[in-house]
Amino acid sequence: MSWFKRIKEGIxxxxxxxxxxxxxLWYKCVKCKKICPTNExxxxxxxxxxxxxxxxxxxxxxxxxxxxxxxYVELDPNLSxxxxxxxxxxxxxxxxxxxSQKKSGLKDALRSAHGVVDGRDLVVxxxxxxxxxxxxxxxxxxxxxxxxxxxxxxxxxLMIISKSGGARMMEAAYSLMQMAKTSAKLALLSQxxxxxxxxxxxxxxxxxxxxxxxxxxxxxxxxxxxxGFAGPRVVKETIGKDLPKGFQTSEFVLEHGFLDKIVSxxxxxxxxxxxxxxFQS
Amino acid sequence: xxxxxxxxxxxxLIEQKEKMANAxxxxxxxxxxxxxxxxxxxxxxxxxxxxxxxxxxxxxxxxHPDRPYxxxxxxxxxxxxxxxxxxxxxxxxxxxxxxxxxxxxxxTVMLIGQQKGNNTKMRQYRNFGMPNPEGYRKALxxxxxxxxxxxxxITFIDTPGAYPGLEAEERGQGEAIARNLLEMSKLRxxxxxxxxxxxxxxxxxxxxxxxxxxxxxxxxxxVISPESCSSIxxxxxxxxERAAEALKLTPEDMKQHGLVDGIIPEPLGGAHTSPEExxxxxxxxxxxxxxxxxxVNADERITRRIDKFCKMGVVVEG
Ligand SMILES: [Zn+2]
Numbered sequence: 280m281s282w283f284k285r286i287k288e289g290i291x292x293x294x295x296x297x298x299x300x301x302x303x304l305w306y307k308c309v310k311c312k313k314i315c316p317t318n319e320x321x322x323x324x325x326x327x328x329x330x331x332x333x334x335x336x337x338x339x340x341x342x343x344x345x346x347x348x349x350x351y352v353e354l355d356p357n358l359s360x361x362x363x364x365x366x367x368x369x370x371x372x373x374x375x376x377x378x379s380q381k382k383s384g385l386k387d388a389l390r391s392a393h394g395v396v397d398g399r400d401l402v403v404x405x406x407x408x409x410x411x412x413x414x415x416x417x418x419x420x421x422x423x424x425x426x427x428x429x430x431x432x433x434x435x436x437l438m439i440i441s442k443s444g445g446a447r448m449m450e451a452a453y454s455l456m457q458m459a460k461t462s463a464k465l466a467l468l469s470q471x472x473x474x475x476x477x478x479x480x481x482x483x484x485x486x487x488x489x490x491x492x493x494x495x496x497x498x499x500x501x502x503x504x505x506x507g508f509a510g511p512r513v514v515k516e517t518i519g520k521d522l523p524k525g526f527q528t529s530e531f532v533l534e535h536g537f538l539d540k541i542v543s544x545x546x547x548x549x550x551x552x553x554x555x556x557x558f559q560s
Numbered sequence: 561x562x563x564x565x566x567x568x569x570x571x572x573l574i575e576q577k578e579k580m581a582n583a584x585x586x587x588x589x590x591x592x593x594x595x596x597x598x599x600x601x602x603x604x605x606x607x608x609x610x611x612x613x614x615x616x617x618x619x620x621x622x623x624h625p626d627r628p629y630x631x632x633x634x635x636x637x638x639x640x641x642x643x644x645x646x647x648x649x650x651x652x653x654x655x656x657x658x659x660x661x662x663x664x665x666x667x668t669v670m671l672i673g674q675q676k677g678n679n680t681k682m683r684q685y686r687n688f689g690m691p692n693p694e695g696y697r698k699a700l701x702x703x704x705x706x707x708x709x710x711x712x713x714i715t716f717i718d719t720p721g722a723y724p725g726l727e728a729e730e731r732g733q734g735e736a737i738a739r740n741l742l743e744m745s746k747l748r749x750x751x752x753x754x755x756x757x758x759x760x761x762x763x764x765x766x767x768x769x770x771x772x773x774x775x776x777x778x779x780x781x782x783v784i785s786p787e788s789c790s791s792i793x794x795x796x797x798x799x800x801e802r803a804a805e806a807l808k809l810t811p812e813d814m815k816q817h818g819l820v821d822g823i824i825p826e827p828l829g830g831a832h833t834s835p836e837e838x839x840x841x842x843x844x845x846x847x848x849x850x851x852x853x854x855x856v857n858a859d860e861r862i863t864r865r866i867d868k869f870c871k872m873g874v875v876v877e878g
Binding site for chain 2 (some may be wrong): 364459528
């Protein structure tokens with residue numbers, strides 16, 4: 280892996296160090312309300328040991344879960360959103376971005392990286408819900424497009440981890456067209472015979488579901504994730520009735536034929552590893 | 561005729577003219593000159609009002625109840641040759657999405673679009689132009705057929721959005737739209753998409769990946785309706801005018817940002833004031849663009865189509 284030698288100090292981040300928590304702290308599960316020691320929760324990949332509730336995590340955590348030794352090269356790390364429509368609602372979009380960047384330490388709602396999984400190359404684009412609800416704007420679309428170009432050039436499989444409320448309204452039609460852009464690029468990846476694995480995590484809705492999240496050669500869901508096109512509140516208003524139990528969960532979406540598999544976080548890397556091996560052998 | 565609130569001054573002049581014409585008929589007085597003057601006034605008023613429509617007013621015109629819908633365009637363009645084709649071959653026939661083969665000036669084309677209804681009963685029958693997944697799958701089936709027989713595709717976009725219902729979710733609304741985006745981007749035949757009314761979000765884009773994407777003058781295209789945008793960003797339904805402005809959803813804005821390829825002018829006062837005129841204009845536009853697109857090699861056309869969409873977006877390095 281010659282490219283590894285080119286990794287400069289500081290490009291890769293060890294979240295393990297950041298996440299080192301003093302003993303004696305406790306995590307309370309939002310679903311079953313039971314508690315467990317925080318460090319145990321972190322070691323369990325942010326999954327509740329009692330009820331298997333998968334806590335929402337960001338790109339740094341997913342990269343750590345997936346890539347060998349948490350080593351990777353981030354692709355296009357410095358892209359930020361422009362404000363082509365000079366959009367203003369109760370706040371202007373420019374200051375919303377600056378605020379979100381300060382608060383989250385991220386540039387936008389998706390990071391892409393090249394690393395290895397049990398020795399096999401993989402490019403992962405991972406959404407960050409912490410940045411304006413993981414909304415899809417020009418940066419998300421452009422980073423995915425460039426990551427696909429990178430995969431095409433180097434013949435490396437792609438994985439996109441979706442975690443998003445959908446389109447970014449402040450980019451209006453630009454945001455809408457990211458659906459077209461990413462889907463068109465995925466058509467090229469597909470024609471080149473390069474595998475694309477889509478991981479749908481809590482939540483994956485709106486324009487993200489209606490574009491790249493549903494277009495995987497394999498669509499994999501995390502357990503219990505909300506996955507849908509229209510949000511549950513909108514569906515409820517439309518039908519004027521309460522929604523059936525389990526509506527729009529990963530398990531529901533699998534039963535209706537739109538997911539290949541539901542994979543627990545602890546099984547994610549071993550599953551990926553086996554899939555990559557089978558695709559390549 | 562139905563009139564929107566900002567069209568009231570026009571409606572009043574038209575009413576005045578009709579009254580005068582009726583009275584003149586009864587009394588036998590010659591009022592030709594006065595009627596001509598009134599016609600001039602009506603035209604001036606139309607110019608005055610329609611010359612400076614706000615984005616929100618544009619949205620209202622796009623939803624005008626007298627506006628021609630997809631099948632009206634198709635019937636007029638194909639001069640009675642249209643053969644409607646039904647069903648997605650999986651679940652059912654979606655009445656909110658229509659399609660079929662027809663001849664335009666001797667050329668066979670596949671025509672597809674969302675269909676709204678023009679009375680209460682038909683509006684329900686057409687589900688208010690909001691397709692279910694099977695609508696998008698029917699559209700894709702017809703597009704693949706067109707590709708197989710090397711026929712160009714024309715789509716007509718007019719929807720308040722994909723239907724957000726329970727069964728739509730069960731049958732994979734998101735997957736259906738996503739699949740269309742991917743498949744349309746690599747169709748080997750020319751694809752022309754025309755927004756003839758409302759272009760709301762993924763429900764519109766689901767039949768909107770074309771070599772040419774054109775908007776009629778009084779239409780809108782965006783990621784969300786002004787009403788929903790208002791309710792989410794301002795947490796109130798009352799900011800729809802501001803939302804309509806902020807979204808930059810008019811044809812002029814969309815063209816300026818390179819998000820659509822062209823604008824098709826409408827008769828003064830909107831498409832519904834002279835359907836024959838708009839049908840003729842749309843037909844001429846389709847023939848012009850087909851003339852430009854057809855000679856291009858299919859691979860080249862696909863590359864240009866994909867590149868066009870891939871250029872959309874504004875990012876800053878650093
Ligand atoms: Zn729990």
